[in-house]
Amino acid sequence: MNANxxxxxxxxxxxxxxxxxxxxxxxxxxxxxxxxARTAFERPLTNGVAYALKVLHSQREEFERQHGWKIKKMETEDQSPVQDDYTPEKLDPSPDQDEYAPVIFSQETVSHIVSIDMMSGKEDRDNILRARASGKGVLTSPFNLLKSNHLGVVLTFAVYNADLPPNPTPEERIEATVGYLGASFDVPSLVEKLLHQLASKQTIVVNVYDTTNSSAPIKMYGLDVRGAGEIHISNVDFGDPLRKHEMHCRFKHEP
Ligand code: WA2
Incomplete structure (x- = not known):
């Protein structure tokens, strides 16, 4: 045969x-x-689950060829105010980085993040780095989620290959990382849903704060409450020891 x-x-x-x-x-x-989708009832407070792959820069070309799409950069809030026609096709390809975390699988409810490099968003990136070095489930601080633009948090778990040694060091964990499983929580809608199940909505005002930085708490739920009145503070533990949350409750009416 000829070479052609x-x-x-x-x-x-x-x-x-x-x-x-x-x-x-x-x-x-x-x-x-x-x-x-079938098991969504087991995660009633989540928006959706997704899986992102660890892709080194040297693997990018082969990855993009195999998948038939380019790794996209996450748009920050100021670049994309709430828009309904948000589609990965309209996003820019990610500029060169040492490594990427493109979403390859997703629940239908968060299909808009497929192909986006989760390391190109600050909160998602911090979560990925902390999850894979620690082997624990980790939570972001509250930030505006893509598309919905609602305030939310993301919970991330790293997925490792079988080479992970027993009692691994953070470096060994990073080395054995293959991907990241994450779930997003839309905080206002989930707290609202929960409070509706209780009969006291007319009676008390509830606010939820991220108090990780105690001098700069971030309000995650509730309207601004004016006036004083007795306040009760309950701690809320979402399972990430690095994050602190509080619920503040007051009666709507003075006795
Ligand atoms: N999921 C849904 N909406 C988002 C988001 C996110 N991250 N980030 C911003 N808006 C696949 O930690 C890995 C999910 C990230 C996991």
Whole structure:
């Protein structure tokens, strides 16, 4: 055979193989979306779950070829005020970085984050770095979630390969990391839903704060409360020892 024919055969094989690999991959994504939808009742307070892959810069080209899309950069709030036509296709490709964390699987409810590099958003990035070095579930501070633009938090767990040694050091954890499983929580709607289940809505005013930085608490839920009146503060433990939260309650009417 002449060199031309050999080259053509090689290209045809590559295209056929890529097509089949992508079909299998799409099937897997569909399975993730269906499974997470079916089990959504077990996570009543979450917006949606997604899985992002650890991709080193040296792997980017091969990754993008295999998936048939480019790794996108997350738009910050000022670049994208609430817009309904938000689609990954309209986002810019991520500039070169040492590594990326593109979302490859998602629950339907957060399908708008597929292909976005989660390391390009400050809160998501901090979570990813802390989750993989610690092996613990970690929580972000409250920030405006993509698309909904509601205040929320993200919970992240790192996924490791089988090479993770027993009693690993943070470096060994980082090395053995393959991806990140995360869930987003829309705080206003979840607290609202919860409080509605209690019969006391007319009686008390509830506020929830992130008090991790005690001199600069961040309000996560509730309207500004004017006037004094007796206040009770309850601690709320969301499972990340690095984050502190409080619920502040008051009666609406003085006795
Ligand atoms: N999920 C949903 N909406 C978001 C968001 C997010 N992160 N970040 C900003 N808006 C796949 O930690 C890995 C989910 C990130 C996980």
């Amino acid at each position: 024919i050999i080259a053509r055969r090689k290209e045809t094989l590559a295209n056929m193989c890529d097509e089949r690999a992508r079909m299998l991959q799409d099937q897997f994504n569909k399975t993730f979306a269906e499974y997470t």
